[in-house]
Amino acid sequence: MKPIVAVIGRPNVGKSTFFNRVTKSKNALVDNFPGVTRDRNFGDAVWDDVEFTLVDTGGFSDDDEDVFAGHIRSQIHQAIEDADAVIMILDGKGGISPYDSDLISILRLVKKPVLYAVNKIDGEGHEKYMYDFYSLGIENPYPVSAEHGYGIRDFLDDLIKVLPSSPAGEKDDMVRIAVAGRPNAGKSSLINRILGQERHVVSDIPGTTRDAIDSICRVNGKDYCLIDTAGIRRKGKVSLKLEKFSIIKALRSLDRCDIALIVLDAGKGVTDQDITIAGYAYERGCGCILLLNKWDLIEKDAGTAKRFNEELKNQAKFLNFAPSLTISALTGQRVNKIFGLVEDVYKQFSTRIGTGQLNRIMETALARNEPPMHNGKRLKFYYTTQVSEKPPAFVCFVNFPDAVHFSYKRYLINQLREGTGLTKTPIRLIFRQRTGRIEFGQRKQKEDKRDRKKKKRK
Ligand SMILES: Nc1nc2c(ncn2[C@@H]2O[C@H](COP(=O)(O)OP(=O)(O)OP(=O)(O)O)[C@@H](O)[C@H]2O)c(=O)[nH]1
């Protein structure tokens, strides 16, 4: 489970700039499927092999005074409460404001790691601006420049030292299932139906599933862990802001699960919010099953289910591999089919494919459709191997990893799916530079040197 780090501070101190700098490297690694909705407030980051999720609390207010408004304050409190660590950004150029001292006194009471970064220190010459900040009585403020990168390395080195390591206690023998979906989609009803008892309060008021509670259920003699998820809610404008941080909880359950059951209200059609939630599950590499709920309310003819499924596949293209099912949590229709799908998906999700098989598939794929040239250079694919499962991730060694075009990558992924039969699970394909005897850079240097010598001789 990745630790969650909240980035707080008053407007304009550079939270977003900081967030972008720290999350950028990581996002480049994640499959960049068009159609995956990215909420720029949440991003994965990795430093020195330690992974964490950054939450940017910025963008809530347009002017300074607004910052004292109660609802903004309560969101920041919520973020501090939900996160595993906090980074407070201060403005080295703008100096100290009363709001800073206010936040610092709140943070003093927090029993989790807090790091202070004084931003806009754009180089050594600016370090003199740090003096004021020592007067705040905070421990070890870090001079950084989010825009130019100054001090960021040292800061991140120390950040990852204080992050909690993932709890070892998570049982690995049980399939972990998260139920996600927008407010009122029927998540609690479905969980009740599965558990066969009124363990969860079902209500018409959106947002009753506040805290995550895990339950264990036994289906066909096998135990499954159901992770109860807080709904990812989005209502009016004001609450849109307020709700941002209940997403932290939803992200947490998606982080902890193997399989996400994404519940949609079929009566409402496929909404943007459904796609956003599906996007989160996809990005986190969960196995996904799409459940079109409240099917009992739909007026149907023979083609209705097909039309719904098509619309869904069309709107969430990145989840094309996810099986879907029309259900009714209320009547129980087809709810018993869900666990069959869970088993199908989990089997693929946790599978290992041998290197021999992988390379046969890749060879055939490469021969059938040659990789396009890049800047007049031929792309060379060396070999592919599976580096992890849940979900299956493959590393493919290439001479120019950055030059593999997106559409060609997609082609290879499809060929891998077809060849391995991994059609219902997310898979990852990562291109790495082959570390051969002479790498591209070295070879180029040698060539340059040779050219220079030639010229000299002439
Ligand atoms: N000189 C300098 N300017 C910076 C640095 N980081 C951010 N800025 C500038 O500060 C301004 C505010 O940066 P943002 O990242 O949008 O600030 P924020 O804290 O996210 O603001 P809100 O979204 O309003 O909360 C922008 O004009 C940035 O270009 C830095 O390291 N040095």
Ligand SMILES: Nc1nc2c(ncn2[C@@H]2O[C@H](COP(=O)(O)OP(=O)(O)OP(=O)(O)O)[C@@H](O)[C@H]2O)c(=O)[nH]1
């Ligand atoms: N007709 C019909 N109603 C359903 C079905 N599933 C849920 N409902 C109703 O939809 C409403 C919302 O259901 P909940 O299970 O509370 O939804 P939720 O997704 O947990 O909602 P939040 O707690 O707001 O996130 C309730 O009135 C349910 O009775 C279904 O399959 N058919």
